[in-house]
Amino acid sequence: MARNETPRNASEYEQFAAEWQRRRKDGDRGAANWLLEPAGLPVDATALMQTLRVLGEITQDPTFAAARVALAGHGLVDADGKWKRHAILASELARDVCGAIADAIAAGVPERQAFAEAAVTLNVKAASFEAAVKRVRLLYQAYKAV
Numbered sequence: 001m002a003r004n005e006t007p008r009n010a011s012e013y014e015q016f017a018a019e020w021q022r023r024r025k026d027g028d029r030g031a032a033n034w035l036l037e038p039a040g041l042p043v044d045a046t047a048l049m050q051t052l053r054v055l056g057e058i059t060q061d062p063t064f065a066a067a068r069v070a071l072a073g074h075g076l077v078d079a080d081g082k083w084k085r086h087a088i089l090a091s092e093l094a095r096d097v098c099g100a101i102a103d104a105i106a107a108g109v110p111e112r113q114a115f116a117e118a119a120v121t122l123n124v125k126a127a128s129f130e131a132a133v134k135r136v137r138l139l140y141q142a143y144k145a146v
Contacts, residue, residue: 016116017129028123045071046081075146089143097122098143101136115140 049068056064071077078084088094097118104114112133118124119132126132 013113013116016113016120019120020116020124020129020132023120023123026123041083045077045083049077049081084142088139089146094139095143098140101140102144111137 049071052064052068056062056068075089076084089098101114101118104117105111109117115133115136116129118136119126119129122136124132124135126135
């Protein structure tokens, strides 16, 4: 579906938008935003991978090599050795959310509507409803690229 295409059932999309607006003042607003944020990791991924390699050489302990393999295996690091923006996709919960969106789309729900429903269900905090939907869409696109 093209980005600017209207969902087949625009009224449902509008209902999601109204529900999102209604929930704007909820105390738990944005509780699921950790699913949408880039990982705020305090260490450079390249430096960490190099440190693990050197520690493995010094100690001859294979668990350091295993840690490097785990970082790569979980898809946390990109080909350039940098943290992936959506490293959160290593979380089973994040993959489950994206899987539910994929299931809805496969069942015929328009993408935009599926993202809108997820934005409401997750109570995504954003400047606007469209921004909340966009955040969910970007996470889903990263999920599909993995």
